[in-house]
Amino acid sequence: MTTATHAPRLLPEFRMTGNGFRTLVRTQARLLWREPAVVLSGIVLPIALITVFGFIPAFGKPSAALGGRTTLDVYVPTFAMLSSVLTAFTALPVTFADLRERGVLRRLAVSPVPAAGLLAAQVAVIATTAAATAASVVLIGCGGFGAALPAHPLTMLASYVLGTTALLALGLLISALAPSAGVATGIGVPTMILNFFFAGVYVPLQTLPHVLRTISGFVPYGAIVDTWSGSGAAWQHLTVLAAYTVVGALAAARVFKWE
């Protein structure tokens, strides 16, 4: 909580014992994994999708329309990213809004936990879950069904990591503000659909007008997909993603509402 009597500060207060942070991460992990909806969308769905796609023979054949790549090749990164997108825009904001609505955050506010610590612990849990799911998707797709590994693994990895942090930072910002689970869904889901649109999930990006394609490079999921497809400069997309991460996380910690 900031007030007029305090000097404004850029970095939010973050003083927590190591034990406090670890216990918070452990508890939030347990609570998250006790939510069937989160486990289904964040872990089961991406792994199930890549497995089903892997078993469809036609998806393993190179296609001229995809520039000689197979459908499976194209979908490995998309599904790898799915866990991050779904949890960042649904699980994360809805969890926080629900905690806020039930007064759980109000109780935490009178304990020594700083808002930034609470958000960081939740992000740590979701990012770890998403990363493990993404690794499983790549392992199943490439290792199990022989999908091609990315041509530039390091760029790919960087875009995945920065992409996930950018998505989570946006999710955090929604989490920090949405007063109820309903509002969180109301903001989170359209944001997610917008991201899907600019990532070419609904309509291939190649068919979009030039203006929309340019915008796509500045929407998190769009920037991630652009990095993978090699459209535009990778450093530019990575910068966009890093900016989302930093600005989103700082803003979230500053505007965080306990009730």
Next chain:
Amino acid sequence: MAAIEVRNLTKTYGDTTAVADVSFEVGAGEIFGILGPNGAGKTTTVECISGLRMPDGGEVRVLGLDPGRDREEVRQLLGVQLQESQLPAKIQVREALELYASFYREPADVGRLLTQWDLTAKAGARFGKLSGGQKQRLAVALAMVGNPRVVVLDELTTGLDPHARRVAWEMVEQVRAAGVTVLLVTHFMEEAERLCDRVAIIDAGRVVAVDTPAGLAARGPAAGQRMRFRPSVPVEDALLLALPEVRGVERHGAYLEVTGTSEVIGAVTAYLARRQIIAAELRVEQSSLDDAFIALTTHTAAAATADAAAAAAAAAAANDTAEES
């Protein structure tokens, strides 16, 4: 040093003045009650003390610290049980205690807290499955988990059945026995009378009285005592009314109801004893805190309406004072 000091606290939400002018001091080791009708500003006052809200004017100190400026330090020393605050439905009792314990520099032992608050059997149960009484026991255990020096209990017993309420009262006494200062917010007179060393009555955002429960009761309109009994031999009213302590005598069948000053019981029983009359089924009632409360709060409610403008001016003045200091 006082455990809690509140001086000329004001807090407004838009056009609504939640707290117009509240001042009181809680001494170390006291159980101090805040009593008032719904919407009197009790919770807002507590929220300012806990650092959940910043006062618009006036000062709040907890162990000499400002809950806004010395946020971290106050949170280490102040345990809080809040109204309308919950835990995640799926967290287990032990997990909740261990989580909160990890936030404090010198936490209490979780196993001991479970035993002390009779939660050992429920250690693995999820919060959502607990009864109202169990949730309140956990709330108090959580308020105590940081080994606080001051604890705020906001409407601890609201919504509890009479048995659970009595258990909660024992908990409050246990908390104090551990050397912790208690600020107890309630709207039950009986609770304040039973537990509190001193009580502040708040109405329409102002403190209307601070005193011991007995002291407040004595301010009531019918201060004094009332006794009811069945005399073994008929007694004439006039003989009792002749006693200086007696104010009134009423008959209800075979029963007599005598009212009078605080010494009326002694005077009447001594008189009956001299006449060798036995007072069967004797019941004594004190003029209660209830009467005093109603008298004090209805009075200010009327005054507050009349002085709405004056209240606003006072709030503005309090703001100015706060800025100067």
